[in-house]
Amino acid sequence: MKILFIGGTGLISTACSELAVQRGYDLTILNRAQTKKISAPPGTHVLTADVHGDFNALVKTLEPHKFDVVVDWIAFTPEDIERDLQLFKGKVKQFVFISSASAYQKPVQNYLITEETPLENPFWQYSRDKIACENLLMIAYRKDGFPVTIIRPSLTYGLTQVPLCTGSWLHPYTILDRIKKEKKVIIPGDGMSLWVCTWNADFAVGLVGLFGNSRAYGEAFHITSDEVLTWNQLYEQTAETYGKKLNPVYIPSDWLAAWDNEYTGSLIGDKANSVVFDNSKIKRFVPEFNCTVTWTEGVKRAVDWFEADSSRQTIDEQANQEWDEIIMAYERSFPKEK
The missing domain is CATH 3.40.50.720 (NAD(P)-binding Rossmann-like Domain)
Known part of the structure; x- marks a missing residue:
């Protein structure tokens, strides 16, 4: 063929x-x-x-x-x-x-x-x-x-990309580096919406x-996996791969979209929604289809790939700066302690 x-x-x-x-x-x-x-x-x-x-x-x-x-x-x-x-x-x-x-x-x-x-x-x-x-x-x-x-x-995803919902697509090691250094990372909502990778x-x-x-x-x-996890689990299992403690900051998706309209599509139009995919149709047409790589295994493979070569560990400094600014602005909005 x-x-x-x-x-x-x-x-x-x-x-x-x-x-x-x-x-x-x-x-x-x-x-x-x-x-x-x-x-x-x-x-x-x-x-x-x-x-x-x-x-x-x-x-x-x-x-x-x-x-x-x-x-x-x-x-x-x-x-x-x-x-x-x-x-x-x-x-x-x-x-x-x-x-x-x-x-x-x-x-x-x-x-x-x-x-x-x-x-x-x-x-x-x-x-x-x-x-x-x-x-x-x-x-x-x-x-x-x-x-x-x-x-x-x-x-x-694969070796070259860890698809956490607040990462840098062009420089995917950026979010891994933050997790590795136990820096604050943004998780939309309360992290409890369901997702499939x-x-x-x-x-x-x-x-x-x-x-x-x-x-x-x-x-x-x-064509998707049948493994359904919360965003909290996806981030936490990534941190566990490094043996680190996750330091999440939970920010509403509409707040993020108000900060930067790019989040409107990627979050409100996609990843902020809980979804579970019924894969029975593809399995009828392709009986051999069966996802075998769990997120725990897949993210470990990707992390190992990035850590094996420093040239792969590029950092999006602009994204890092923006995430820090978002976190500071959001935390300033917290009510003062009485």
């Missing part, structure tokens, strides 16, 4: 690339010539082009190649999907769009999320764009039989297992 990953050296896609190669698939990765934390795995073919750049140049790059399955990891807007439809309609057996579980209805009406949960998120433009992408693809499926499969990952290699089993499955055309799937 010939597979194209648009993107393919990112946090989630790297694990999927590795599994696809292990299973003997002929994998090509299309991305820009750019330094990555983790390079494309051995055994893959690499095409260099900017998928968001010159369309004619992109067509020329892809023209000599034929693929059975195309996975677009970096489509975020309807314009991206319109480009993909121009490129691949009538030319592939399956097109896989990586959407987002953040697209599910907010505020949450039922803690148990299924693929039938409505798609609606007034708090986060990122999620609304993903919904618009899904709508375009389903119109193409119903009208023209375009063989789309939609995937909605939730918070998925999924190890990227576990996710890969579900995704790769759908390749070439015609029953998955016109279907949407989320």
